[in-house]
Amino acid sequence: MPHRLSSALWFCAPFIVLIVLWAVFIPYFDVNPRLFPHLSSVVQAGIEGIQDGTLVQHISASLLRVAVGTVLALLVAIPLGVAMGVSPFVSNFLTPLFRFFSVLAGIAWIPIATLWFGYGFGAITFVIFNAVFFIVTYNTLLGVSTIPIHVRNAAASLGAGRWAMLTEVLLPGALPNIVTGIRTGLGFAWRGLIAAEMIATNVGLGYMLFVARDFYRTEVIVLGMIVIGVLWLLLDRLVLAPIERATIERWGMVRRA
Amino acid sequence: MKDLTIRNLSKTYFDPYAGTNVTAVHDVSLKVEQGEFVCIVGPSGCGKTTILNMIAGFIPHTGGEILVGGRPVKGPGADRGVVFQSFALFPWRTVLENVAFGPKMRGVRKVEREKIAHEYLALVKLTEAAGRYPAELSGGMQQRVGVVRALANEPDVLLMDEPFASVDAQTRMTLQEELTRIWQEKRPTVIFITHDVAEAVFLGNRVIALSKGRVLEEISVDLPRPRSWDALNDDARFKELSGRVLQLVRSA
Numbered sequence: 226m227p228h229r230l231s232s233a234l235w236f237c238a239p240f241i242v243l244i245v246l247w248a249v250f251i252p253y254f255d256v257n258p259r260l261f262p263h264l265s266s267v268v269q270a271g272i273e274g275i276q277d278g279t280l281v282q283h284i285s286a287s288l289l290r291v292a293v294g295t296v297l298a299l300l301v302a303i304p305l306g307v308a309m310g311v312s313p314f315v316s317n318f319l320t321p322l323f324r325f326f327s328v329l330a331g332i333a334w335i336p337i338a339t340l341w342f343g344y345g346f347g348a349i350t351f352v353i354f355n356a357v358f359f360i361v362t363y364n365t366l367l368g369v370s371t372i373p374i375h376v377r378n379a380a381a382s383l384g385a386g387r388w389a390m391l392t393e394v395l396l397p398g399a400l401p402n403i404v405t406g407i408r409t410g411l412g413f414a415w416r417g418l419i420a421a422e423m424i425a426t427n428v429g430l431g432y433m434l435f436v437a438r439d440f441y442r443t444e445v446i447v448l449g450m451i452v453i454g455v456l457w458l459l460l461d462r463l464v465l466a467p468i469e470r471a472t473i474e475r476w477g478m479v480r481r482a
Numbered sequence: 483m484k485d486l487t488i489r490n491l492s493k494t495y496f497d498p499y500a501g502t503n504v505t506a507v508h509d510v511s512l513k514v515e516q517g518e519f520v521c522i523v524g525p526s527g528c529g530k531t532t533i534l535n536m537i538a539g540f541i542p543h544t545g546g547e548i549l550v551g552g553r554p555v556k557g558p559g560a561d562r563g564v565v566f567q568s569f570a571l572f573p574w575r576t577v578l579e580n581v582a583f584g585p586k587m588r589g590v591r592k593v594e595r596e597k598i599a600h601e602y603l604a605l606v607k608l609t610e611a612a613g614r615y616p617a618e619l620s621g622g623m624q625q626r627v628g629v630v631r632a633l634a635n636e637p638d639v640l641l642m643d644e645p646f647a648s649v650d651a652q653t654r655m656t657l658q659e660e661l662t663r664i665w666q667e668k669r670p671t672v673i674f675i676t677h678d679v680a681e682a683v684f685l686g687n688r689v690i691a692l693s694k695g696r697v698l699e700e701i702s703v704d705l706p707r708p709r710s711w712d713a714l715n716d717d718a719r720f721k722e723l724s725g726r727v728l729q730l731v732r733s734a
Contacts, residue, residue, distance in 0.1 A: 375570035378540050383635055384560030384587035393583075397574040476573040476615060 236462075262444035267451070270444040279433075284452065286428040290346060291418055294353025295411060302358045303403060306365020307395055316366060327359040331413070332420045345426050352421045357410035364406025368399025401472045408465040415457050484551030484561075484638040486514040486537070486671060492545035493532050493695075506532045508695040509546070514639070517669040521682035524692035524731055530675045533692075534643050537673065538564050550638055560584060563637030567644040569624045571616040577603065577627050578612040584635025602630035605664060622653035629661065633668065642674045646681070655711050658684055662709050679728045683720060684709060689727055693734030701727060 248264045258266065274280030309316040334355055338348040372394065380394045422431025430453050437445035493507040507529040514520050522530045536543040539558040548555040550562060563584075571580050578599050585595035603609050606626040616624055625645055632640055646654045662685060665672060676682050682689045683703055691698040703723055705714065714720040 373568065373570065375566045375568050376572065378538070378558065379564065379566060379570040379631075380572075380583070381540075381558035382538055382560065382562060382564040382641075383584040383631070385583075386587075389587055394572070397572070400574070472574075476617060 258443060259441045260443065262447050266444040267448050270442075270448045274445075274448065280448075280452070283428060283430050283433045283449075284456070286426075287418060287422065287430045288456075290349050290429070291353055291411070291414060294350040294414065295357050295407070297350070298354045298357035298410070299361060299407070302361035302406075303365050303396075306362040306403075307369055307391065307399070309362070309366040310369025310395070310399065316370075323359060323363065326355075327363070329355075331356060331417050332424070335421055335424055339425050348425045349418065349421045349429070352417050353414045356414035356417045357407070360410040360413065361403060361406040364402045364409075365399050368402030369395050371402070372398035401469070401476070404465070404469045404472055408461065408469060411460070411465065412457075415453075415460075419453055484671065485516045486512075486639050486673070487549040487552075488512040488533075488537070488546070489549075490546035491533065491536065491543055491548060493529070493536060493541075494544045506695050507536070507543075510692075510695070510697055511546075512690065512697070514671060514673060516671055519665055519672045519674065519685060519687045520690060521674045521676060521686035521688070522690045522692055523676055523679055523682040523727060525677060528692045529695040530677075530692050531643055532695075534564075534641050534673065534675050537639070538562055538641050560587065560635055561638045563632030563635055563640045565625070565628050565632050565640070565642040565645045567647050569616070569621075569628045571624055571627055571631070573616050576613050576615055577608065577619070580616065580627055581631045581634050583631060588635070598634055602634040603627075605633075605667075606630055606660060620653075621649045622657060625649060625657060626660070629664070633664070633670065638671065640670045640672045642672060644675055644677065647676070647678075654681075659710055661685060662707065666707055679731060680724050683724045683727060684711070684714060689723075691727055691730040691734075693731065698730050698734055701730075 244264065251261060251263050262270075271280065274283075305319075309319060332352060334352055335348065338351040342348045342351060376398065377390065377394055380390055385393060418429075419431040419434070422429035423435040426432050430449055434446050434449040434453075437443075437449065489511050491507060491510045491512075492505065494503050494505045496502075497504045510529075510533060512520075522533065524530050532541070535541045537548055537555065539555050539562065555562075572583065575583065578596060581599035581602055582595040585598050590598070600609065600612065603612055606629065608623060608626055608630075611619060611623060611627075616627065619627070628645065629642075646657050649657065658681060665685075674682070674685055683705075686703050689701045689703060691701070701723065705717070705720060705723070
């Protein structure tokens with residue numbers, strides 16, 4: 226697939242330019258490492274972090290929180306979104322609450338979350354949950370309510386009962402929207418995660434960044450920022466975007482009505 | 483396949499814009515025998531789709547009764563198959579799975595229902611397309627799938643709501659000829675809604691002209707089968723019948 230390869234190269238090109246500029250100009254202007262690190266010291270910090278296991282520990286702590294928070298959020302958000310999509314009453318009743326809480330979805334919950342769950346895993350997972358929950362619920366609602374009424378009628382007149390309607394029509398019909406919601410929600414969650422980890426824990430990428438600042442270890446800070454960005458790009462480009470594309474493009478989606 | 487009886491059917495709903503009750507269907511009675519092909523023809527807004535939606539059970543009727551094989555209609559059911567103008571295929575299912583959907587809902591095993599689906603797809607020469615998704619097919623092919631999806635479930639009555647209105651003219655003629663051929667082969671009970679007078683006369687055993695929610699007249703179509711456009715285009719009897727129905731519909 227030469228097209229895939231060339232588009233991947235084009236994606237990497239600006240980063241390569243940035244790295245080259247970094248490698249050349251920071252030593253050239255003799256920048257104080259307390260303000261910005263040399264490329265070589267960041268690479269060094271990365272190697273050390275892998276060798277002594279701390280980097281892996283921080284990464285796995287962060288990923289675990291995202292995974293658990295996201296899965297819990299999906300378990301609640303998808304059924305609720307379907308219920309809202311099917312019932313105008315439920316949807317009308319809950320919409321004002323959703324408007325209100327979607328503004329708060331994020332690190333505004335950290336203070337109270339730490340009171341409820343203590344510092345660490347629980348509080349941070351709760352922040353992730355919030356970030357994913359509201360957007361996936363809304364997207365599920367959107368997905369269900371945009372399934373053409375004729376498609377639902379067709380299923381009913383082919384003998385689909387309530388359960389089959391849910392599993393054969395509503396969920397697959399809403400799936401492209403749900404996937405888009407997960408993708409957007411995880412983007413928010415990832416940002417919220419780093420912020421929350423700076424405040425409310427003692428392990429994780431955000432914590433790694435924040436603590437390094439106390440020791441003026443800019444190479445660890447920059448390493449952390451790079452890892453955060455790269456992890457997200459890998460997750461988004463290699464997992465989420467292909468799933469989204471597979472459902473939407475293959476099905477040429479519903480909207481033709 | 484069973485017969486269908488409609489007695490004094492009416493539909494009144496509240497129009498929030500006008501602020502009054504509107505009667506879309508007024509005291510319609512109709513008997514469709516088993517294996518008959520009845521076309522309901524009329525202009526937009528004459529209530530023909532409302533009648534079909536009530537028979538299908540998609541919307542409730544406000545007066546009279548609808549009986550399929552003697553049993554009253556309460557909501558949608560597999561005894562009444564529907565073919566939609568918008569095709570209404572499941573985009574996330576392959577062509578084969580779409581056609582096998584009804585049997586699947588009846589609990590027919592996978593091997594068996596795929597065999598059924600393949601048989602019906604062969605009927606409309608879509609064997610090759612079995613593994614494709616609806617979005618990959620032309621409009622005419624999608625509606626062939628729509629027709630056999632409804633038929634594969636072996637409904638008592640097949641309800642068709644302007645099924646060929648959104649395909650191009652050439653494809654429409656082909657689909658009409660295919661439908662008459664399939665009807666002769668399977669002899670389903672069909673109610674076919676259309677605004678196209680020639681289509682109604684070409685397809686039906688009987689044409690019911692509808693206007694403003696009322697039945698104007700029923701016309702028996704005694705044209706021989708199999709019917710084809712090549713044969714009927716210049717047929718005097720076809721022209722006479724079409725002319726009469728057109729006059730009825732336009733004069734109302």
